[in-house]
Amino acid sequence: MTTAIGAVMTEHIVTGRLEDQRLTGEPLRFPENPAEPDALVSIPSGELVEVLAEHIARLAGGKAAPVEAIGVAVPGIVRHGVVEDSPNLPQIKGMRLAEELGKVLAGRGIAAPVHVGNDADAIAAGVAATRGRLDRLTRVWTIGNGIGYGRWPYVEGVWEGGHVTVTLDPRERYCGCGGVGHLEGIMGYRAMRLRFLDMEPEEIFANARKGDARCRKFVDLWHRALAAATASFIHLAGPGRFYFTGHNVGFLELPLLRSHLETMVKMSPLQSFSLEILPQDDEIALIGAGVGALRGPGR
Numbered sequence: 001m002t003t004a005i006g007a008v009m010t011e012h013i014v015t016g017r018l019e020d021q022r023l024t025g026e027p028l029r030f031p032e033n034p035a036e037p038d039a040l041v042s043i044p045s046g047e048l049v050e051v052l053a054e055h056i057a058r059l060a061g062g063k064a065a066p067v068e069a070i071g072v073a074v075p076g077i078v079r080h081g082v083v084e085d086s087p088n089l090p091q092i093k094g095m096r097l098a099e100e101l102g103k104v105l106a107g108r109g110i111a112a113p114v115h116v117g118n119d120a121d122a123i124a125a126g127v128a129a130t131r132g133r134l135d136r137l138t139r140v141w142t143i144g145n146g147i148g149y150g151r152w153p154y155v156e157g158v159w160e161g162g163h164v165t166v167t168l169d170p171r172e173r174y175c176g177c178g179g180v181g182h183l184e185g186i187m188g189y190r191a192m193r194l195r196f197l198d199m200e201p202e203e204i205f206a207n208a209r210k211g212d213a214r215c216r217k218f219v220d221l222w223h224r225a226l227a228a229a230t231a232s233f234i235h236l237a238g239p240g241r242f243y244f245t246g247h248n249v250g251f252l253e254l255p256l257l258r259s260h261l262e263t264m265v266k267m268s269p270l271q272s273f274s275l276e277i278l279p280q281d282d283e284i285a286l287i288g289a290g291v292g293a294l295r296g297p298g299r
């Protein structure tokens, strides 16, 4: 039996114990009642590491089988255990998270290697693992405050799909990273609030459904932007299955996305793509973090 611990640190922290790539018992959560979407943003990085260590120690302790690997998924660019950038969790930027968490865990008598990966990659790994598709290319868009792109199997690279340029309009400058014309600058939650100072994103989509022309136009742009980025990845890595998930996946209308994609992908060998919405589910990412730690190289 293989035993691993998977943790996800995005809008909150969720940690669980995996046995043979399956979640056992109830995951631990911080905060216990997740209300605010930005609950972690104001917490210093050292305290976040302590929360992770506390969770991991509770799940590792008192069980028969020792833990073989610990996987932690975080938003941003993560390479070789270092968080190189994390626009939506800025206090962890530059952190040598694998090393720092490993040290705190060693102090608690836990010696298993710590693998840190990107949160969207963890979802892709989790989907692949739970659907028996670990041998296939799996791609995931996460639609939340930021826009994440994840893929399984792991390949060396940056893969910041949310920052793909989808428009040449110089007025498109709402992306959290400061880049012009980015996908996240159209689709991200914060970006939408900056664009529509007079209404919340939920109201934009509700008004669009009621027929408001300005909101309808934006909702169409939102879907066209996602179609453009997806079409680019189809043209680079081929068709296949794309999953969509995240806090705000409820805004997504798959038929509208598909109709735009069909205008953008015209080469017949590339048209066999499929699109699927995954319900927002922390457990998939947690499983993926653990599976990535057991199977993937360091990131």
Ligand SMILES: [Zn+2]
Residues within 6 Å of the ligand: 162, 163, 175, 176, 177, 178, 179, 182, 184, 185
């Ligand atoms: Zn950007």
